[in-house]
Amino acid sequence: MDFSYTDAQEAFRRELRAWLEENVPGGWLDGDRKLPDDEDERIRFLTNWQRILAEDDWAGIHWPEEYGGRGASLIEQTIYREEMARINAPPQINVIGINLIGPTLIELGTEEQKRRFVPNILSAEEIWCQGYSEPEAGSDVASLTTRAERDGDEWQLNGQKIWTSYAHVADWCFLVARTDSSGTKHEGLTAFLVDMDQEGISTEPIRQANDDRSFNQVYFDDAVTTSNMVVGEVDEGWDVVMALSAYEHGMTSIYSIEQRYEKLLEYCRTETRGGTRLIEKPHIRQQLADFDARIQAAKVSHYRNVSKQREMGSPGPEGSMDLVVSDELRKDLLNFAVNVRGPAAALWENGHEGFDETSGYIRSYGSWIAAGTGDIQRNIIGERVLGLPKDIKSETSHRSE
Numbered sequence: 197m198d199f200s201y202t203d204a205q206e207a208f209r210r211e212l213r214a215w216l217e218e219n220v221p222g223g224w225l226d227g228d229r230k231l232p233d234d235e236d237e238r239i240r241f242l243t244n245w246q247r248i249l250a251e252d253d254w255a256g257i258h259w260p261e262e263y264g265g266r267g268a269s270l271i272e273q274t275i276y277r278e279e280m281a282r283i284n285a286p287p288q289i290n291v292i293g294i295n296l297i298g299p300t301l302i303e304l305g306t307e308e309q310k311r312r313f314v315p316n317i318l319s320a321e322e323i324w325c326q327g328y329s330e331p332e333a334g335s336d337v338a339s340l341t342t343r344a345e346r347d348g349d350e351w352q353l354n355g356q357k358i359w360t361s362y363a364h365v366a367d368w369c370f371l372v373a374r375t376d377s378s379g380t381k382h383e384g385l386t387a388f389l390v391d392m393d394q395e396g397i398s399t400e401p402i403r404q405a406n407d408d409r410s411f412n413q414v415y416f417d418d419a420v421t422t423s424n425m426v427v428g429e430v431d432e433g434w435d436v437v438m439a440l441s442a443y444e445h446g447m448t449s450i451y452s453i454e455q456r457y458e459k460l461l462e463y464c465r466t467e468t469r470g471g472t473r474l475i476e477k478p479h480i481r482q483q484l485a486d487f488d489a490r491i492q493a494a495k496v497s498h499y500r501n502v503s504k505q506r507e508m509g510s511p512g513p514e515g516s517m518d519l520v521v522s523d524e525l526r527k528d529l530l531n532f533a534v535n536v537r538g539p540a541a542a543l544w545e546n547g548h549e550g551f552d553e554t555s556g557y558i559r560s561y562g563s564w565i566a567a568g569t570g571d572i573q574r575n576i577i578g579e580r581v582l583g584l585p586k587d588i589k590s591e592t593s594h595r596s597e
């Protein structure tokens with residue numbers, strides 16, 4: 197394996213850096229990185245930022261060029277993530293659309309669905325949410341009970357979803373519902389595209405421990421969608437669930453973790469306690485060195501997974517390794533950062549700043565769960581990477597198959 201970048205890849209990095217210097221919102225590169233506290237303003241800010249990215253094809257670089265992406269190689273995607281983390285760029289609001297829904301529609305959607313929906317994902321004109329989890333169906337999503345019943349050309353939807361990120365701002369939902377109960381639980385599921393702007397759908401926020409309002413309960417009460425909004429085949433939605441999950445597990449956050457580490461390192465270099473710089477205190481120094489080693493190891497492991505993905509042509513189970521490593525690293529690092537800050541860590545004012553350690557530490561518990569819990573990712577690694585036998589419980593989990 198050769199980890200050095202080619203001239204073309206370095207040129208790609210320079211082009212992106214130059215673009216960011218011109219286009220990142222005012223003051224951001226000088227350290228003024230606070231997102232607006234007011235929720236409406238924040239949504240407007242993030243939507244506008246994604247629109248700016250999309251205008252110059254920087255919103256979904258991994259997408260094919262014909263859909264507004266750059267057909268970027270996996271190495272270019274890695275460079276992109278490094279650069280975005282380096283400047284702590286504002287997040288993209290349509291993160292679910294870009295990373296999960298768009299690629300799934302490009303792979304499995306009808307031509308009509310691609311034409312209708314795909315262009316509006318990158319530009320954030322339509323924001324998406326993912327309606328999989330239910331109160332009794334999380335890791336084991338095949339147990340879901342939200343029903344879809346056909347009525348001529350329409351489908352009527354009834355049931356409840358939970359933990360649905362962005363549902364309160366979403367225009368469309370990628371929903372999995374039960375269309376036939378006669379077979380095993382993995383049979384009789386269907387994936388639908390559902391317009392969120394209708395009477396039969398209501399959302400109720402669930403606030404996270406850091407006061408973020410990022411996910412919701414969603415109720416479907418005689419909501420409606422149409423037959424041309426079915427993704428894949430009726431009753432064969434399990435294949436669609438699996439395709440989307442592979443994209444979900446392929447996301448890594450190791451670069452933003454490294455960026456947080458750099459910030460903490462800088463703090464320890466400059467801050468003193470009892471006349472001694474923090475970085476000179478042996479227990480802090482040793483911990484920092486340990487985190488540095490873990491981050492470098494995680495990056496090398498990610499590069500190896502990226503190389504394999506490039507060979508295979510599609511995301512494999514190795515993405516679960518990146519998820520487990522980065523989720524645990526993030527939690528440990530932020531826990532350490534909160535301790536290093538000491539009492540000052542308790543002074544965080546709100547949960548929307550997004551970059552402070554305390555809020556991040558609290559949120560890190562949710563990250564461990566969101567794309568399938570660390571336990572589920574370990575099942576995938578055990579069974580599909582290491583070839584260990586399946587245990588009975590994991591056989592029921594959608595994330596493990």
Ligand SMILES: Cc1cc2nc3c(=O)[nH]c(=O)nc-3n(C[C@H](O)[C@H](O)[C@H](O)COP(=O)(O)OP(=O)(O)OC[C@H]3O[C@@H](n4cnc5c(N)ncnc54)[C@H](O)[C@@H]3O)c2cc1C
Binds near residue numbers: 360361
């Ligand atoms: C921040 C956040 C955002 C989310 N966003 C979305 C979203 O946008 N859309 C959506 O559909 N869902 C979303 N979710 C839901 C998420 O996918 C589920 O919470 C997750 O799949 C776990 O399901 P559960 O909460 O029902 O826990 P359960 O599945 O009930 O798990 C409970 C515990 O049992 C363990 N466990 C379960 N099965 C096994 C097994 N086979 N082997 C070993 N251990 C097991 C789990 O690891 C966990 O510790 C989000 C969750 C979070 C925290």
